[in-house]
Amino acid sequence: MTGTDTVHAGRWTxxxxxxxxxxxxxxxxxxxxxxxxxxxxYPRAAGVLDLGALGPAGYRGWSGGARDGYTIAADxxxxxxxxxxxxxxxxxxxxxxxxxxxxxLPYRLRIRTTRTRPTPPPAPxxxxxxxxxxxxxxxxxDGLRWLAxxxxxxxxxSDGTLTxxxxxxxAAGRGxxxxxVTDHNTTSHHPELPSLAAHYGLTLLPGQEVTTxxxxxxxxxxxxxxxxxxxxxxxxxxxxxxxxxxxxxxPVAGDCAWRQPLTARPRHVEVWHSSWADRRWGAPLSWxxxxxxxxxxxxxxxxxxxxxxxxxxxxxxxxLAEHAGPDAVxxxxAAGRVAVSAGPRAPLLLRHGDELxxxxxxxxxxxxxxxxxxxxxxxxxxxxxxxxxxRLETHQNEVLALCH
Numbered sequence: 001m002t003g004t005d006t007v008h009a010g011r012w013t014x015x016x017x018x019x020x021x022x023x024x025x026x027x028x029x030x031x032x033x034x035x036x037x038x039x040x041x042y043p044r045a046a047g048v049l050d051l052g053a054l055g056p057a058g059y060r061g062w063s064g065g066a067r068d069g070y071t072i073a074a075d076x077x078x079x080x081x082x083x084x085x086x087x088x089x090x091x092x093x094x095x096x097x098x099x100x101x102x103x104x105l106p107y108r109l110r111i112r113t114t115r116t117r118p119t120p121p122p123a124p125x126x127x128x129x130x131x132x133x134x135x136x137x138x139x140x141x142d143g144l145r146w147l148a149x150x151x152x153x154x155x156x157x158s159d160g161t162l163t164x165x166x167x168x169x170x171a172a173g174r175g176x177x178x179x180x181v182t183d184h185n186t187t188s189h190h191p192e193l194p195s196l197a198a199h200y201g202l203t204l205l206p207g208q209e210v211t212t213x214x215x216x217x218x219x220x221x222x223x224x225x226x227x228x229x230x231x232x233x234x235x236x237x238x239x240x241x242x243x244x245x246x247x248x249x250x251p252v253a254g255d256c257a258w259r260q261p262l263t264a265r266p267r268h269v270e271v272w273h274s275s276w277a278d279r280r281w282g283a284p285l286s287w288x289x290x291x292x293x294x295x296x297x298x299x300x301x302x303x304x305x306x307x308x309x310x311x312x313x314x315x316x317x318x319x320l321a322e323h324a325g326p327d328a329v330x331x332x333x334a335a336g337r338v339a340v341s342a343g344p345r346a347p348l349l350l351r352h353g354d355e356l357x358x359x360x361x362x363x364x365x366x367x368x369x370x371x372x373x374x375x376x377x378x379x380x381x382x383x384x385x386x387x388x389x390x391r392l393e394t395h396q397n398e399v400l401a402l403c404h
Contacts (some may be wrong), residue, residue: 003114004028008093011104012049017097021213022229024054024092027111031088034117035073038093042107049107052094052185056087059225062185064211065098066159076120079157080186086113098213126165129200130173136345138359141352144320144337147329148344149178150312151247152209152218152270152300158183161305164192168200171312175344178319178329179312180300182207182218185228197326205326209249210235215260216249218270218300221330232260245334247298250275251291252283268333271297272340272402274310279399285391297389297402298333299340316341318350339403349392349401356383356390356403364392364400 006027016023029036042049052062053072060072061081070078077083093109138146154160155167162170164181171179181204183189193204207220210228217235219226221244226235239246246266250273251258271288288295299315320337321328332338341348347361358366358381365373369388376383376392392401 002116003033003112004030005113006111008109008111009107011106012047012097012100013104014100014102017100021097023095023097025095025109026090026092029055029086029088029091029113032115033086033088033113035071035114036086036091037069037071037112037114039069039110039112040095040107041068041109042105046101047105048099049105050094050096050098052096053081054092054094056089056091059227060084060091061188062094062158064096064159064184071118073118076118077188079155080183080188082188124163124165126163126199127169130169132172132201133175133344135175135177136348136359138350139352139357141320144322144332146339146350147177147203147319147321147324147332148313148316149176149180149203149205149319149329150301150303150315151180151205151207151220151298151317151333152182152249152273153179153303153312154183154209155181155189157186157189158209159304164189164204165196165200167303167312168196168202168204170306172200172202174311174313176202176313176316177324178203178205178326180205180207180218180220182209182220184209184211187225190222203324203326203329205329210246212260215251215258216256217260217266218247218249220245220247220333222326233263236262236264236266245330248291249273249300250302252287265292267292267294267296267336268298269295270300271295272299272315272399274301274303274314280397282397285399293388295389296333296336296338296404297340298338299402313344314342316344316346318348320350336404339401341401347392347400349390349403351385351390351403354385356385357381358383358392358401361392361400364394367391367393 050064053060063080197204223242223244247268253275301310318339319332321332
């Protein structure tokens with residue numbers, strides 16, 4: 001026997017989606033299988049079906065709606081999936097009925113197993129290390145230093161178009177010190193990050209964007225796969241148990257707005273997301289204040305592809321860390337030693353003990369936690385701080401910078 005060929009076909013209806021949006025379609029993997037290939041066909045103009053993989057031992061990858069198929073083998077896998085010997089037993093294709101029109105969505109799913117080991121494709125050429133812009137001169141505080149970063153980005157391991165190497169080169173050329181790589185519902189990019197970080201001279205923080213139809217959250221840290229099928233409360237518990245951090249993402253951003261029920265609300269929220277195009281619009285700040293009074297605001301570009309999204313570092317999250325390693329960056333984010341600006345060189349507001357330091361912000365307005373306001377008098381102004389969040393605005397109430 002050389003392998004197996006399994007086909008699932010039919011038409012998903014809107015009633016199917018409402019009944020159970022996530023389906024697990026089984027197929028057998030016989031002993032001696034060297035590779036599994038899954039091919040999905042459906043009219044993409046009519047709807048969206050998301051793809052994933054489960055083996056007998058559990059999670060093997062996810063690509064969402066970014067792909068129509070994947071291959072898993074011992075020493076290679078489609079980005080978003082984990083390489084490794086295909087263990088014998090019952091496997092499942094995860095199929096999420098993300099968008100199904102009233103008239104239904106026909107589909108055909110073909111799964112092939114083979115005893116022939118596939119030939120790995122040539123490794124993509126890594127871009128050269130780019131010249132790095134000069135670091136912004138910022139003061140140290142008790143031996144800690146400010147690092148410029150971005151808490152949200154994607155690669156070819158989900159629905160981005162850049163390889164992790166290309167993303168690292170782009171972020172380094174933008175002058176970032178750290179970047180969280182948060183592909184959707186997968187950890188397949190994590191093994192690549194340490195060597196790329198060393199090569200391109202920045203910290204690549206492992207992460208995953210836990211993605212559902214009713215909200216997204218970044219799980220930051222090398223904490224293993226977070227099961228997006230579980231209730232959101234379990235995501236919070238998983239992250240805390242494994243030393244990570246869960247961040248509610250873009251809570252008021254279109255159809256990705258946060259609508260997940262939570263018993264214990266996490267403090268960390270991606271208040272400043274690249275979709276906040278008109279920052280005179282106060283909804284993200286109002287949402288964060290209503291979420292919990294001690295919300296810690298983070299920023300994320302949610303970069304996917306050049307020319308279609310904000311570049312890494314728009315906005316920039318600043319972390320006051322002991323050093324530039326991933327553990328120190330994660331500890332700074334978790335402790336709330338953070339600030340957010342529109343970019344690496346944009347007006348900036350930092351908390352230094354009982355003072356605020358406003359940089360390149362002359363003529364802007366400092367808004368304190370109690371709502372009182374005062375004019376920033378110079379390009380490097382020290383101002384008294386009060387407990388709670390502060391921000392810089394223009395005279396038109398456009399938000400320029402946040403600090404906790």
